[in-house]
Amino acid sequence: MRAESVQRWGSTLDSVVVYAQGALCTRLARGGVPSDGRVRVTGLPRSMDPGSLRVQVLGAPGVRVTEARVEVEAELPGTDVLDTLRSEYERLSDALAAAQGRRDRQVSLIEEVRALHPVPPARKRDDPHRRTPADAWLELADFVDERLTGLHTRLVELEEALRSVEHELSVVTDRMERASTDAPSAHVETTVCAVLTLVGTGDTVGAEVELEYGVPGAVWVPAYRLTHRQGDGGGRLVLRASVAQRTGEDWTGVRIALATADLRRRTGMPRLRSVRIGRRQPAPAPSGWREPPAGLVGLFSGYDAAGPAPARASSPAAAGSAGFFVGSMSDEPASGPVPAPAPQGYGGPPPPPAFGGQVPAPAPPTGARPRGRTRSGGGPLAGAPAAAAPPAPGMAPPPPPPPPVEGPPKPTDAELDYAALTLAGPGEEGARRGRLFPGSGFDPVAAEYRRRAEVAAALPLPGHAVRPRESAGSFDHRFDAAARADIPSDGTWHTVTVGEIPVGLRTEYLCVPSVEQVMYATLVLSNATEQALLAGPVEVTVDDEFLLTTALPTLAPGGVRRVGLGPAEGIRVTRRTNLHESTSGLRNNTTVLDHRVHVELANRLSGSVTVEVRERVPVTSEPDVRIEERADWTAPDETAGPDRHAPGTRIWRLDLPAGGTAALDGGYEIRIPAGKALADGNRRS
Template sequence: MAGQQAVWESRLDSVVVHAVGAVCRRRTAGVVPADGRVRVAGLPRLAAAGSLRVRVVSGGARVAEARLEPVEELRAEDGRPGWERELAELAAERDRLTERHRRLEERIAEVAGLRPVPPPRREDGGLRRAPADAVLALAEFVDARLAVLQERAVELAQRVREAEHAFEVAFAAAQRRSSAERPGGVESAARAVLSVRGEGPVELEVEYAVPGAVWVPTYRLAHRRGERSASLVLRASVAQRTGEDWSGVRLALSTADLTRSNALPKLGSLRIGRRQEPVAPSGWRAQPAGLDELFGGWQDAQSARPAPREVRESLAVPVSAAGGGAPGPQPKPHPHPQPQARPAAKRARIGGAPPAPGLAPQGPAGPPSFAGPPPLPPMASMPASMPAPVPPPAPMAYGAAAPAAFLADEAHRGAPAPEPSEPSEPAGPLPSEDQLDYPAMVLAGPEEASFRRGRLFPEPVRPGGGGGGAALREAEAVGLLPLPRFGAPPRLSAGSFDHRYDAAAPADIPSDGVWHTVAVAELTVGAASSYVCVPSVEEAVYGVLELSNATPHALLAGPVEVSVDGDFLLTAGLPTLAPGGVRELGLGRAEELRVARHTELRESTSGVLKSTTVLDHGVRIELVNRLPHEASVEVRERVPVSADPEVRIEERPGWSPPREPSAEVPASARLRRVVVPPGGTVEVTGGYVVHIPAGRAVVGGNRRS
């Protein structure tokens, strides 16, 4: 009995958050009962059934079977969460005050509608004087009463606004609350039902996967000017709504895809020669003979059971006059016409022999089934030019029987299959991967279609899984959270490799679906501060921090908070940095460094027979350092590139081309590194000379810098 089975409580020990989803591990311990049946409680309702794994940590026992079991328990009135009771009380108070205010408004309208009504005038009577004192008394009464009611209405309206505000605040807080405390009178959870073989005390580790968890990397960089290293704190922004709070767990972060299959691919062989039958995969067995006879008695009992009145009327057939009976009323058209039965010889089965004689139906077997898709109309009612429709393909399964059209190739599945001959041993198609996954298959019962009864089929995917559609949609909404600035999904920034990061300390992350920052590790990276300026584009100097990753961990792309000499500088985007890689991180404009660029152009002519125009471009760059330490500045200039071999360009020495040209630093750029002393000034000269033959000169265009 279920009540006699041992129930062991469990505690959450570790969590590995993947790119989407998480893998949780729980620890439990106890003494193995005599029957070996154990239930491990504490699992969330969103735990995936196919991901359940159990490992024996200590003790002489082994686990023979493990499966998930949903649990629905009724809560006591005092067992509901406190915030739910508070929210219900605030809603009741708001409704009560709103109703009082509505009744008071009606009372004010009634009092304001009071008017003096004169008595009816008699025919033989004369004019009567109006009692002025009574009219004035009524007006005074109405004014006094309205003043009291209006004052009370103003006070009550203020209380209604306060009650509505309190309810909205509590409702917003409830929306941000952890999903581990679900409202309502029913508490949903899951249990792991285990079959343990062994005796004595044993400690188990239960592993399962849950959706609704994401993470992105973030960093904090602290650097001291003049030092060759920096402290980089690797942090992670984690959001989860898995239905359970992670309190004091060992947290790990992975870039791997939790839903990606890690099975080895099966490579098919190409053979030249005579065609050979494909080898049946391991574990495939043909269906037992006479399987349809197993449900013969149940089908006869269903046929003998009287149908409801509505079904009898819809299936009523008028008696022919030739049969001697009176013609009955015309039947109501049935929404699902009955298909004509196909001959038994034209029905093919997968992995089994054809049905025995006498078992094949010769006509309509009864009312159509309302559980599956509606059957097709009779073939005789279709035009001759229209091809015969093919029934919708049902999922193929172990030992399943199907119409012959299902045996066609995938490319010709939509066309009707040719009528097969009657071989002595018909061969069935090869099963797919989901048909060989026996733990994920279910046995079709007698209420299914005739070709499904008693056979294994892949279990259909139910929307919402074990936790319901609303809970699953709520968990998957975590993946739609806006990322932090400069943030990138770890699956994209990791590239073709997967990385894992283990947190140094236990972490607490509630199941509220918002970002929580967790410190993972502190790393030491190489850092060299330098400066870059391109005075021909902008007379400004920018700080650059050259980071080198000497750690065994890859640094994924994400936002980094940079602080220099203890002062926060800015938040920048750190690019992905592989182990041993070197990248530059921009630090913004350095106001302590100034740069000025001066140019000079001199034009002359050389040669006697062949006149050549000489354009001498001189560049003088002045750098000023107001920092208390020296600054290494990389000055970038540019030189023209000629596509004409007769036009020569001579460069002044001291400048070097880039080692690896790129879009930011093209091949025409020239670089020169200068060290500026603290509080000093350095002047850099450069330039180039262009020699243009007379026949290649452009009139009025040679003097442009």
């Protein structure tokens, strides 16, 4: 099938679903269906996974897709696709070299002028003393000073020009490194297209197809912006996402969706087959294998009669040049030494696989007829064992070869992909000539594109950012952006606004005076939606003023969490403690430790606030040790509160009016038997 005989459809990128790593892209193509039904859809990226292509027809009930295949085309880029950054880089590189040459020449000229100095003539022994020409010496010194002044002035100008060119070159170099990978990087441009075979009812009709494929090199992390007004019971939480991609194509005007699932995770469900007892068994599914045609051995008799081909001085052919070795079609693994292999192909049984890195014996010469058995249909049995060489002295004899596999061969999926099979020519081994073999399928150019795309997964995360796969836990979530977005393929972070999420907000002030006598302002968020909020950075704005950027924890649907806003200087906290130790009992055999806690609060803010003060009470696992509390504090409710508390935590909750004060008194007694009491030590904490 030639490319000129196939109708070409252009495609546009419509939507992208970015997963934890990688993305699924959807392209739309539209055109008229030709009579033969063969269509070539262009515009696919070079880094796409060929095995992920899925095609469906939209809006044409009478048209369906019977075949979809990925092909790579090579063509010279047009003159209008000139890389301006590269040409600018080359121009600035030449300018930098010229500026450095001018500067170096100026420095050498300065050194030459600086070396000028008067040299008196050589004086013989009988010559009288001469008078020194001081005026000439002074004139030479003035000339050198004047000349050096002009040369240094010119050197300053050349160095300034050199620094300017170096700065421009560094800017262009940075732009080239950050440039999109959508543009071709070689003189020969390779494009990927999908070859489709459409079958329609009636004559030529128009159809629209949707192509879905996977690409590596795309990552995202969530981010938020929280707007709150004091006194309101709600807030405005905007979900944003930092997206980076290096897939080789720019996402321009596409619908963006963000998912936390793993794109490479296996999703196939296990299938439990029935066990039947009796003679009748279900008919096996057709394998697609056919017996080789009769007379295959004599197909190249004329080629062999012409004599051997002239020898060429070249390196041995690489393994897998015409096809690669695949495993046996049998379910039973082979054991023992590997016989002389004849790689399997379409129309012939396979050789046993090689284990333990054993090297197969050399194949018979070209044109030789294999000595193996034959199956019904006249096809030779490839992989028949050759005469074994005698073992070396001191070596154990090799085990016997495996028995031949009974029944028809079981081809693999690669061998049933008829369009990807290649025909072995007359120059191949005798067992391979005239047979079909699966190609290697390795594309080094596509592998290099995918390797470059994976660099995006190693980008450093923004502050407080968490990978979505880590914060989502065991659940998968998807967030659809409200508007289309543009994300170039440059491997840097770009912010995309996903949408607004209504959340419940209330301001509370929290203090743990036993640890630090400072009051902290917090926002209590409640998620009343059906979607989870993943962990990530959140920019907090209170009363239209930016406050800080903090970390938002993962908030499940219906969950309540607390976000800290920092110390509140307007509320003063003071804590005092008192310890009284005594004994009780008939024989004073019980030690009583009476702890008293006094906390004072003063609100200097302009409005009333809700304050939560946390204290702690010792806990014990000894039945003889008793702890008696004397305070109006309460134990926290672990099911309703936004926080998880340590055992023994006690809470005071109260409302403080503007300018009001409050005093909180609490305490507890610890009764310890004399035999279990500790001597000395710190009994206050």
